[in-house]
Amino acid sequence: MTKSIPELVFQNASVVHPTGIVVADVAISKGIIVGVGTGLTGARLIDATGLHLSSGFVDLHTHLREPGKEEAETIQTGSRAAALGGYTAVIAMPNTDPSQDCVAVVRFVQEKAKEVGLCEVVPSACITVGRRGEQLVPFAALHEAGVRIFTDDGNGVQDPLIMRRALEYSRDLDIVLAQHCEVARLTQGAVMHEGECCSSLGVPGWPAIAEELMLHRDIELVRLTGAPMHFLHLSTAGSVELVRRAKADGLPVTAEVTPHHLALTDELLGGFDTVFKVNPPLRTWADIQALKDGVADGTIDAIATDHAPHAAPAKDVPIDVAPPGMLGLETALGVANTALDVSEVRLVELLSWNPARIAGIQDRHGRPIAVGEVANIAVWSSTKTWDVSRDALASKSKNTPYHGMTIRGKVKYTVFNGELVVNDERAVR
Template identity: 65%
Template sequence: MTAIVIAGGRVVDQNGDRPADVLVDDGVVKAVGDKLRMPGADTIDASGCVVAPGFVDLHTHLREPGHEEAETIETGSRAAALGGYTAVVAMPNTDPAADSRAVVDFVRAAGERAGLCDVRPSGCITVGRAGERLAPFGELVEAGVRIFTDDGAGVQDPQLMRRAMEYSTGLDMVLAQHCEVSALTRGAVMHEGRCCSELGVPGWPALAEELMVHRDIELARLTGARIHVLHLSTAGSVELVRRAKADGLPVTAEATPHHLSLTDEQLRSFDATYKVNPPLRTMADIEALVAGLADGTIDAIATDHAPHPADHKERPLDEAPPGMVGLETALGVCLPILSDAGMSLVDIVAALSWKPAAIARLDEEHGRALEPGAPANLVVFDPAAEWEVVPARLASRSHNTPFAGRPLRGRVRHTLLHGVATVDTGTATR
C-alpha cells in the first residue's frame, strides 16, 4: 500500500478548521501538520480543497437483492464513493427483505467485494416489512446490524412499535422510523396544499408525518428506546423533534438534500422525477429544515438515494414509484444552501460525516477526527467548484435525479477508503 501525502488543503473535522497536510500510510492517518513529506509517497494536491473525514449516509437504497435493474451494490457503492461517502447504511426493502441473517450477510459480502465504500446493512423492524410481527432482532444484532427500519412503510400498529422499542433497549440498536400514517396518504402523489388543490391531485398531508413522529417520541419517552426519525419533511416535525431533544429524549433525525432544496411547485410539471416519499413540501418547510440543521435539532443529512429505471419514472404521476438518486449530488446541493444560511463548514461536514457515523455506530472507523492512528477514511472536496449534473454520466445504474441541469457548488475530488483511493481527481478508480 503506497503512502499518500494530501498537501496544501484545509482540514475540517471535530478539531476545527485549519490549514494542514495529511500523511496517510498503511490504511491510517500517520501525521497532520505543515509541509509533510515521505520518500516514495504519492502526493495529492489539495490546494483550495477541504480534507475531511469521509461522509456517512444513513439512508441508501442499493436495491440488491431483487431489484438489480435499478441498482446493484457495486454501482451504488461507486456512486457513494464519487459523492465522498466512505460508508453507507443499506436500507432493507430488498427482495427478499433484510429480515434474516442470510440477506444481511449477502449485502455485506457484496459490499466487501465491490470495495468502494463500507456497506452496512440495516435490518427490518418487522418480518417482510409487513408490520405484523417483529423481525429477529437478536439474530440480526449478532450479525452486526445496528439500525432497524421498515423504511418505505412506517410501522402502523402502535402496540407493535412499543414492543419493538422495549426489545431494543436491551440491544445495541436504534429504531429508524419512516413516519407516515398510511390511512391519511392512500392515493396521494404530492404534498397536500395549494399546489395540490390547483392541480386536482390527491395530497399527502403534513399531519400524516407529524402524527407518527409524535407517537414515536412519546413511545420513546415511555420505553427509553433510541429512535431515529428518517427524512423529516415538515416544519411541524422539526418542532416535535426539537421539543423531544429539549426533554432529553434519545431521539435523532435526518433531512435529505431534496427536502432542503425543492418544493411541491416542481410537481406542476407532472414530472414523476419529483415524486418522492415523503413528498416535497413548501418553502416554509424548507426554511424550518435548514433552521433545524443549523441549531442541531436535525443531526444528519441523509440522501434517501432511491434509484428507479427510466421506464418506471416515465409512468403517469399516480403510477410512478417515489424516489430520487442522490449520493453523487448531496454535497453540491447542500453546501451552498447551508453556507448561505450561516452554517460553518465544520457544522456542514459534521452533518454529513461524524454525526451520522455516531448514529449508525460506525464512529470507530468512520467520521473520525484526522489524528494519528485514525482510519484513513477521508474525502477531499473543492467547496468552490461549480458544476451541473449530466444524468447519463452518473455512476448509479438509474438516473432519476431532480438536479439535472441545475448549478451545484462543491465537488468531491478524492475519496480514500482505508487509505486506498476509490476516487482520484473526480473519477472512480474501479
C-alpha cells in the first residue's frame, strides 16, 4: 500500500477536543482527516500557530431567504457568509416564500445549496402549513427528505391543541420541534422590549411574559407528551430559569441563545435605528447576565445566529413597520467570544457539537478531530480583534448591528467536506 501525501496540513494548531486543547498538526485528504499528530507534511501547508482548530460550526437558525426574498439573501450569498463565519452546516429556516412546508421546496433548497457547495444547508420545515398554525405539515415525508427540525419560526404556534398534537405525532419520528416562543396577542405591534426605554420612545412593547408564557406552556406539553423540544432564541431571564427547571426535571428540552441577545440591549433603539429591531427584541443588561449564567451552567445548549438579512429598502422605513432581524453568521464567533467569558472548549460545544446533535446531523458535523472523520473544520483566532464593517460582509444585505464595533475572534480558514472554502479570511468563491 502506497502512502500518498496529504492534500492539506494545518501545522501547529491548537486542536479543540471535549477533553481539552492539544497542539498538533491536522492532515486532510479526499475529504477526510487522515492525520492528527506532529511533524505531518503535505502538498499544501498552512501554519496554524496560535489558531484554534475545531469541528466546523453548526448554525441552528439561519434565514437564507431563498426562495422568495432573493433581494435580501440567496443560498449562495448566505452560504458564503456562513463559511466565512466558520460554519460547515446551517439549518435553513422555513419561512421562505413559498414556505418549506412540503418536500418540493425542501428539495429545492438542498439542491441549490449543493451547487454552491460552500457549506451544508440543512432545511428545516414548518410545523404547520404556511406557518398559519392550523394544519400539520407531512412530518414523515419531510423526515424522509432529510428534515430533522420543524419550526414555525417567525411565529409561535399559538394554538395549544395544535402544539400538543404536533408533539405527540413527532414522538414517533426521529425529529425535534423547535418553538419560537411568543404569545402573539401580547406583542401586537411590538417594536422593542417592553420597559422604560420603550415607554420613553413611545412605541408598543414586547413584554418578557409573552415569551415566558409560551415557553412555560410548551415545557408542560413536553412533560405531558414526552416528545423532545428545542427552544429558539431565548431572550429573557425568566426563560432561562424555566428551562433550567425543566432540565432539572429531566425533560428532553434544549435551548439556544443568539449572539446579539448576549451582547446588545434595548437602549440601542434610542436612535430609532431599524437595524436594532429584532424578534425577540434586544432586552436589558439583567437579561444578558441571566443568559450568560445560563450559558455557563449548561441551561443554554447552543449559540444560534438567527441570521436574518433584510435589503436596505425594507429597513429604511418607520420602525413600527420595519421587519425585525439582523445579520449574524460572519460575526457570531467574534460576538460570542467577546461577550462570553467561557473557554474555547465550551465555545466549540455551543457553536458546533451541541447544535450538530440537536439538528440531528452529528454523523457528519460536530465530529471529533480524529483520523477517519469527515473534514468539516473551522480554524480561528480567539484573540484577533477586528472592526465590523457592513460593507465588508459577504451577505447580500447590510443589516448588521455591529457596524463600527470592534469584536474579538475571527475565522481564518474553513474546510467543508475536505475543501478549503475559506482561505485566510477569504471565501474561495
